[in-house]
Amino acid sequence: MSFFRAWTGKLAPLVGILEIGRVVLMKKSVQQLQKDMDQALGLLSREAFFSFSPEEEKALETEGQGIRKKLEDIEGSFLTVGLLGGTGVGKSTIMNGLAGAEIASTSHRRPHTDRVLIYRHEKAVPVPAMHLGPVPWFEITHQSDAVQNILLCDLPDFDSLIGEHRERVMTFLEHLDLLVWVTSPEKYADARFYDCLRMVSKAQQNFYFVLNKVDLLFGNGSLPRGYDRLERMVQGFEKNIRENGIADPVIYAVSAEGAMDRGDSAPWNQFSLLKNQVFLHRNTKEIRAIKAVNLDVAVRTFMSRFEKEAATMTVLAGILEEEIGLLRDREKAWMQAGREIVAFWIQRDLRHGLLLRERRPEALVGAGYAVAVLLEWGRRDRSPRVLEAESIQVPEDLALSLRQRFGGLEDRLTRRLFQADLPEKMRDKVGASLGGTASFEDMMGRFSTAAAHFNVEPARRAFRAFRLVQYLVYGLPFAFFLLALGDKNAWQAVFRDPGLHSLLSLTLSLVQRLFDPKGLAALGSLALILLFFGIRFYRGYGKRLERRALKRADALGSILEGIWREKFEEILKRLRHMRDGVRARKETLIGLMKKPPA
Numbered sequence: 001m002s003f004f005r006a007w008t009g010k011l012a013p014l015v016g017i018l019e020i021g022r023v024v025l026m027k028k029s030v031q032q033l034q035k036d037m038d039q040a041l042g043l044l045s046r047e048a049f050f051s052f053s054p055e056e057e058k059a060l061e062t063e064g065q066g067i068r069k070k071l072e073d074i075e076g077s078f079l080t081v082g083l084l085g086g087t088g089v090g091k092s093t094i095m096n097g098l099a100g101a102e103i104a105s106t107s108h109r110r111p112h113t114d115r116v117l118i119y120r121h122e123k124a125v126p127v128p129a130m131h132l133g134p135v136p137w138f139e140i141t142h143q144s145d146a147v148q149n150i151l152l153c154d155l156p157d158f159d160s161l162i163g164e165h166r167e168r169v170m171t172f173l174e175h176l177d178l179l180v181w182v183t184s185p186e187k188y189a190d191a192r193f194y195d196c197l198r199m200v201s202k203a204q205q206n207f208y209f210v211l212n213k214v215d216l217l218f219g220n221g222s223l224p225r226g227y228d229r230l231e232r233m234v235q236g237f238e239k240n241i242r243e244n245g246i247a248d249p250v251i252y253a254v255s256a257e258g259a260m261d262r263g264d265s266a267p268w269n270q271f272s273l274l275k276n277q278v279f280l281h282r283n284t285k286e287i288r289a290i291k292a293v294n295l296d297v298a299v300r301t302f303m304s305r306f307e308k309e310a311a312t313m314t315v316l317a318g319i320l321e322e323e324i325g326l327l328r329d330r331e332k333a334w335m336q337a338g339r340e341i342v343a344f345w346i347q348r349d350l351r352h353g354l355l356l357r358e359r360r361p362e363a364l365v366g367a368g369y370a371v372a373v374l375l376e377w378g379r380r381d382r383s384p385r386v387l388e389a390e391s392i393q394v395p396e397d398l399a400l401s402l403r404q405r406f407g408g409l410e411d412r413l414t415r416r417l418f419q420a421d422l423p424e425k426m427r428d429k430v431g432a433s434l435g436g437t438a439s440f441e442d443m444m445g446r447f448s449t450a451a452a453h454f455n456v457e458p459a460r461r462a463f464r465a466f467r468l469v470q471y472l473v474y475g476l477p478f479a480f481f482l483l484a485l486g487d488k489n490a491w492q493a494v495f496r497d498p499g500l501h502s503l504l505s506l507t508l509s510l511v512q513r514l515f516d517p518k519g520l521a522a523l524g525s526l527a528l529i530l531l532f533f534g535i536r537f538y539r540g541y542g543k544r545l546e547r548r549a550l551k552r553a554d555a556l557g558s559i560l561e562g563i564w565r566e567k568f569e570e571i572l573k574r575l576r577h578m579r580d581g582v583r584a585r586k587e588t589l590i591g592l593m594k595k596p597p598a
Helices: 002-046 054-075 091-099 164-175 191-199 214-218 223-243 256-262 271-282 284-304 307-329 331-358 366-380 396-419 424-434 436-455 461-485 488-496 500-514 517-593
Strands: 079-085 116-121 137-142 150-154 178-183 207-211 251-253
Touching: 002 054, 002 284, 002 517, 054 284, 079 091, 079 164, 091 150, 091 178, 091 256, 091 271, 164 191, 178 191, 178 271, 191 223, 207 223, 207 271, 214 223, 223 251, 251 271, 256 271, 284 517, 307 331, 307 396, 307 424, 307 517, 331 396, 331 517, 366 461, 366 517, 396 424, 396 436, 424 436, 424 517, 436 517, 461 500, 461 517, 488 500, 500 517
Parallel strands: 079 150, 079 178, 116 137, 178 207, 207 251
Antiparallel strands: 116 150
């Protein structure tokens, strides 16, 4: 008995102190909750999550928007109190006792077992139907000024709820700020009461437990015996509540009927304490604090949905980090493979084409040009066709070799993600981030473009000096031939008296001497000399062109190797960008949840 009386005397001031402390702490919490929800909704609107299907993301966004709206409306002045209990525990009597008037009567019967009765002061704003969800409800107005700022909700008897009705009523509980759990000496051990308690995800600070009809314990027998029975029952009730997840329950032992009808002021009746506790929250700031506590639980529950995503991000970041290190270790092998494939392509398919492009005889003159025309004409039908620039493509066998090395990274990374049991959605996005087929085709296109650029006909400016040398070499034998063939007197006449008459005389002498045995011998000698120099120039020209073609082939090889290296760096850059993005998202999620991922 002494324990119960001490507990009764200390309860009210203790609860008051707790409420004041909670009011002081909640203002900053509301702002932080709003910030956290804005950040979470921003993530949902901007980025696709790996762990959620599109339907789950949509449902999360809807739920988050609902919580955010409640945070915006938290300044509302109404406190919503719900009474939940079993059949016959006296909820209506408690409601009338709180209101100080008979606002709940037998005429307020529920046509359905899942119907919620909402008692609102006639001067208060009507409850918006759209905010209450699918649960059937009925609004009853009253004139009790004692509860003008409080909406009292009489919830259906939990022991009459079955199946879908129970789930719908549990959904309605999210609209309540305070939840008063009512039972009686006959039903406080009912397992269904505690089953229902475990289903509710509200702030436990806003749970109040009422053991009604305790006057039955004092009806027959002495007062000390009644106190002993009450103390044992309260201790048993508290023990059951603790065993079902409520660490520090606040319990009121009341007789609502005695307080309402007979004005019972028995020391064991704590109805006045219960009433004062409920009315303690009529202050707007205190109502805000209570709502914030419930919404804090809702936000934490909402944020806990991201635990799996944060854990997924942790695993993915680790795999990407390992792949980046492995790729760096294999950089030399990557470059060597590309270098060998490029060199083989140039040697087999491109070098001969570059050489044929260079071997056109435009830079040759005279006998050298004639030799080139005769020799190249004979080879034309037997030489491979020179590829046109627009038709140059990487051969399929070499493209396959490049693709195997290019795709090896993607295959290995996908295999790692699969072995880590990460979502398929993640594997697809990682593959897309690396570029996949599109990135490889882009590289093949760049290869073909570079090869086509080097396959175009080269400029001839570098051979002007070579042409001048040919003219000089061919001109000197021809000049000596003319001097030797012409008559001495005719040449002297041209030098003494140059003119048309002297030139005609020289020409006649040249023609006359050309067809005699000496002239034909000189002509044959000249032809041999010119042919000799023509062959020398042709061969020298060929060696020049071959060296030039080799230089162009080497330059092309360097460019193709550069493209291959750039692709390597691009893949590495994409992996790093992906890793950094994953790390940033993981840190954001952990910050929102305020704890490390499980």
